[in-house]
Amino acid sequence: MIAESGHYALVLALGLALIQSIVPLIGARLRDVALMNVARSAALAQLLFVGASFTALVMLHVNSDFSVANVYENSHSMKPLIYKITGVWGNHEGSMLLWVSILALFGGLVAAFGNNLPLSLRAHVLAVQAWIASAFYLFILVTSNPFLRIANPPIEGRDLNPVLQDIGLAVHPPMLYLGYVGFSISFSFAIAALIEGRIDAAWARWVRPWTLVAWIFLTLGIAMGSYWAYYELGWGGWWFWDPVENASLMPWLAGTALLHSALVMEKRNALKVWTLLLSILTFSLSLLGTFLVRSGVITSVHAFATDPTRGVFILLILCLFIGGSLSLFAGRATALKQGGLFAPISREGALVLNNLLLTVACAVVLFGTLYPLAMEVLADFKMSVGAPFYNLTFVPLFTLLLLAVPFGPMLAWKRGDLLGVTQRLLAAGVAGLVVIAIVWAWTRGGSALAPLAIGLGVFVIAGAITDLAERTGLFRLPVATALHRARGLPRSAWGTVFAHAGLGVALIGIVCETTWNSEYIGTMRQNEVAHIAGYDLKLDGLFQRQGPNYREMIAEFNVSRDGETHSVMTPSKRSFTTRGSSTTEAALLTRGASQLYVSLGDTTAEGAIAVRIYHKPLVLLIWWGPVLMAFGGVLSLSDRRLRVGAPKPARAKQRLQPAE
Amino acid sequence: MTLWFVFALMTVAAIFAVLWPLGRRARAQSQGSEGQGSEGQDSEGQDTENRGSEVAVYKDQLTEIERDLGAGLIAAPEAEAARVEISRRLLAAAAHEPAPVPKSSLKWRRAAAVLALVGLPLVAIGVYMPLGSPKLQDFPLAQRGSGSGMARSLETLVVQVEQHLEKNPTDGRGWNVLGPVLERLGRFDDAARAYRNSLTYNGESAERRANLGEALSAAAGGVVTAEAKTEFERARALDADDPKANYFLGLAAEQDGRKDDAATIWRALLAKAPADAPWRPVVQSALARVGGSGGALPALPDETITASRDMSEGDRGAMVRGMVERLAMRLKQNGDDVEGWLRLVRAYLVMGDRDKAMGASTDARQAIANDAERLRQLNEGLKTLGLDG
Structure with a gap:
């Protein structure tokens, strides 16, 4: 009964979404309040039913009901409870159900908290949300239904990968x-604005927080995925320029651009049309990501199953929404009123530069992702675009962007003083140069670019701190006053500081890891010792252990440095009977931000074992950076104040900043 | 019946969600916006709302500037500049051309209500019926299995034994029992694993080695692979008369194209066999298969493909694949044989596997790279096969 109720709830959600996509639109056209309000209650009811459907699927997985094909194919009765639950979205059907659940959640949030939105805007936004939702409900029900049943249920499932x-x-x-789907809100707002033919103040006020929420989750999601790949796949790599990774990076780049242009729009009422376009593009890239990952066009660890009908269906959805929204944009954008003007050297100008660089970087990634696919389809020629391509294209773009980052927040709105800002950033620049010199002298040799890149990272961090010091008057005013002003500083200013500093932190981590990473690959016998980066790892022995649904072979390494025992590392290899496959569990030893990484290969007939040992200096900075960025985002989000950017009067230089 | 009752309740809830705002009369309709609530809102409406919210945004911003000014966050000139900016926008917002007066369209509301009352259930049932299985009960694992003994099928038993062995992997007897059952169920890879474990925990025996070999060749679609052959050879080393090992070694010889050898092995096996051995007819028929033709057929895969046209598709494929695999194996160990390499490349081409053919020709070049004369022969041969020289 749980299975069928869940199934029926999903069908009802489809019915509600269909009503929600039509009735509010008619209401908005007729200016009928009741009809427009249908959007709200329908969105909330939709959330209720999809939520029930998702809960039903979770319960089926937890109860190991193998009469449901999805559970049979992806679960096992002996799997630990946590993996029974996470296994719900560890497969294609379940993950699509999670996708629509989150979509319904966002729709429900707009419905519940959108009281201060103009009624017709809310009706339009929710109707557009419902179009997306209807398309994906249909996709799930027709091509990837998680509630299909097996008449003669098998006694045991096939286990999760x-x-x-x-x-x-x-x-x-x-x-x-949450990140991907969160961008659907700004998309819906953009389409609603295009349909209504105007963008008002409420529009700008709403879009930025939603974009910010999506951006925070996407940042954390990508960082988490990268760290997961790092420790689970056993090679110590954290980014592969894999098409699936690119699929998540592209919305992130576009979303970051959107975040900044929404800022201009909110404060200065400028860049309206561009912000609209970015909203559409960002969500389109999210959809494209869904298509690339879910259609099986790309084979990777993310493609659970390949089924051509699914690919065609998603492609249809993709064409419908991207094509439809872009043509609507082309038709209506000129009708929108343009906003405020600004000089090229101003904070708006800096943000435009930021947008330019981010969108070009995004286009580069898009090209690198789609070109091999196009070649394979059109010319029947397999190729892969990898790190060298991105090093030549993406990296210079990002270097430019990072050079510009410290300048942006310090320029005034409307018209800025580049020279003055440069003077104030002098200290940061000097700090960067000093670090370059130190690193150069310390390492001698190696890549000549590495110290430069680290210097750039330091410049970005120091620039963020300079911004903070300028705002609080640190070093110029007494400490007590500076502290008082720091407390009074808008939280969004703090957010900017953290997010920009996070960028520098991540850059330093990336450079250190790729340049000074050392590795030891070989076979070891019991009591043999491997030396790496000053550490001695002695293989104490191999043991077998029985896990809940796997057997594992554990190798015990005694880690010492200068004869002093530090700790014991136990990498292992797990073999799963049901799927007949195995995984490597790397052992990590964290020292500060650096890590020692041990993962196991195969055993040889003579009882020796292949091991890969890496020492990765400052590798954790790669993920601390995004966490800092996300934290900055949260701070900025918690700043509930209304924003308006006013130019600073020319006479009063170097005073307090206007309200953020 | 309960299920349909639940469905009905859910449908009613969904319909209610749509009807609720439609049914609520004018007095409650203000709550969509900034809380101007009185009768007649319907007809005042939209414009006030839109402009109201926009004006509210700007008014909030103005108060905020006062607040910041009071808190000493911004200086008076900046506050003044911001105030001017906001006032400019406020004026712009107020200058909006008034929107048309909203109306309450009873006709459309009725239509929407009908859509919810009739359309929603129709769509729900129309979509659910072809996809769902309303007659099927839930089968949570807790309610299954351990109950009555008669419901247990063979597969259930196997699963239980497997679960037992998962926890006690050293139970050799369990693996011994499991192996043949898995083989009968067609799970050859698992059967091979079971036999391997049985060998580990029960010790060596000719019978177990031969069983393992049999599972391995079954997993390879009937081809006695090199791996399987090793197992049979080990079995024969333990017990020279083990019938299963001998039979499969004969089969290996046959699949290699050494029919004479196969016949010899099988004849010897029959000579030693007890008269009532159940496997006698199998060996006899195998012997008859190869016995007729005395001369050794050359193992040219493409010719054999022609010869085996009468066999069933699957058999033929398996047979050819086995031969090609063995040839590849042999060349890996001893790569001097130019003819052999060419034969392998041709075989891959015949099988339509161009990638493998290219791979094999590369391997061949590497294997005989030191011998100019052979390399020349190879290149010429490859040219005639249509692969670049």
Whole structure:
């Protein structure tokens, strides 16, 4: 009964979504309040039913009801409870159900908290949400139904892909989906604005927080996915320029651009049309990501099953929404009123530069992702675009962007003083140069670019701190006053500081890891010792252990440095009977931000074992950076104040900043 | 019946969600916006709402500037500049051309109500009926299995034994029992694993080695692979008369194209066999298969493909694949044989596997790279096969 009720709830959600996509539109046209209000109650009811459907699927997985095909194919009665739950979205059907659940959640939030929106705007936004939702409900019900039953249920399931049996599955997909789907809100707002033919102040006020929420989750989701790949796949790599990774990076780049242009729009009422376009593009890229991952066009750990009908269906959805929204944009954008003007050297100008660089970087990634696919389809020629391509294209773009980052927040609105800002950033620049010199002298040799890149990272961090110091008057005013002003500083200013500093932190981590990473690959016998980066790892022995649904072979390494024992590392290899496959569980030893990484290969007939040992200096900074960025986003989000950007009067230089 | 009752309740709830705002009369309709609530809102409406919210945004911003000014966050000139900016927008918002007066369209509301009352259930049932299985009960695991003994099928038993062995992997007897059952169920890979475990925990025996070999060749679609052959050879080393090992070694010889050898092995097996051995007819028929033709057929895969046209598709494929695999194996160990390499490449081409053919020709070049004369032969041969020289 749980299975069928869940199924029926999903069908009802489809029915409600269909009503929600038509009735409010008619209401908005006729200016009938009751008809427009249908959008709200329908969105809330939709959330209720999809939520019930998702809960039903979770219960089926937890109860190991193998009469449901989805449970049979992806679960096992002996799997630990947490993986029974996360396994719900560890497969295609379930993950699509999670996707629509989150979509319904966002729709429900707009419905519940959108009281201060103009009624017709809310009706339009929810109707557009319902179009998206209807398309995906249909997709799920027709091509990837998680509630299909097996008449003669097998007694045991086929288990979840062992690679996915990890805590990462509990965090990574929901975060990523909250990010992807969160951008649907700004998309719906953009379409609603185009339909209504005007963008008002409420529009700007609403879009930025929603974009910010989506951006925070997407940032964390990508970082989490990268860390998961790092420790689970056993190679110590954290980014592969894999099409699926690119699929998540592209909305992030576009979303970051959107975040900044929405800022201009909110404060200065400028860049309206561009913000609209970015909203559409960002969500389109999210849809494209869904298509790439779910259609089976790309084979990767994310493609659970390949089924051509699904690919065609998603492609249809993709064409409908991207094509439809872009043509609507082309038709209506000129009708929108343009906003305020600004000089090229101003904070708006800096944000435009930021947008330019981010969108070009995004276009580069898009090209690198789709070109091989197009070649394969059109010319029947397999190729892959990898790190060298991105090093030549993406990296210079980002270098430019990072150079510009410290300048942006310090320029005034409307018209800025580049020279003055440069003077104030001098200290940061000097700090960067000093660090370059130190790193150069310290390392001698190696890549000449590495110290430069680290210097750039330091410049970005120091620039963020300079901004803070300027605002609080630190070093110029007494400490007590500075503290008082720091407390009074808008939280969004703090958010900017953290987010920009996070960028620098991540850059330093990336450079250190790729440049000074050392590795030891070989076979070891008992009591043999491997030396790496000053550490001695002695293989104490191999042991077998029985897990809940796997057997594992554990190798015990005694880690010492200068004869002093530090700790014991126990990497293991798990073999899962049901799927007949195995996973490597790397052991990590964290020292500060650096990590020692041990993962196991195969055993040889003579009882020796292949091991890969890496020492990765400052590797954790790669993920602390995004966490800092997300924290900055949360701070900025918690700043509930209304924003208006006013130019600083020319006479009163160097006074307090206007309200953020 | 309960299920349909639940469905009906859910449908009613969904319909209610749509009807609720439609049914609520004018007095409650203000709550969509900034809380101007009185009768007649319907007809005042939209414009006030839109402009109201926009004006509210700007008014909030103005108060905020006062607040910041009071808190000493911004200086008076900046506050003044911001105030001017906001006032400019406020004026712009107020200058909006008034929107048309909203009306309450009873006709459309009725239509929407009908859509909810009739359309929603129709869509729900129309979509659910072809997809759902309303007659099927839930089968949570807790309610199954351990109950009555008669419901247990063979597969249930196997699963239980497997679960037992998952927890006690050293139970050799369990693996011994499991192996043949898995083989009968067609799970050859699992059967091979079971036999391997049985060997580990029960010790060596000719019978277990031979069983393992049999599972391995079954998993390979009937082809006695090199791996399987090793097992049979080990079995024969333990017990020279083990019938299963001998039979399969003969089969391996046959699949290699050494029919004479196969015949010899099988004849010897029959000579030693007890008269009532149940496997006698199997060996006899195998012997008859190869016995007729005395001369050794050359193992040219493409010719054999022609010869085996009468066989069933699957058999033929398996047979050819087995031969090609063995040839590849042999060449890996001893790569001097130019003819052999060419035969392998041709076989891959015949099988339509161009990638493998290219791979094999590369391997061949590497294997005989030191011998100019052979390399020349190889290149010429490859050219005639249509692969670049």
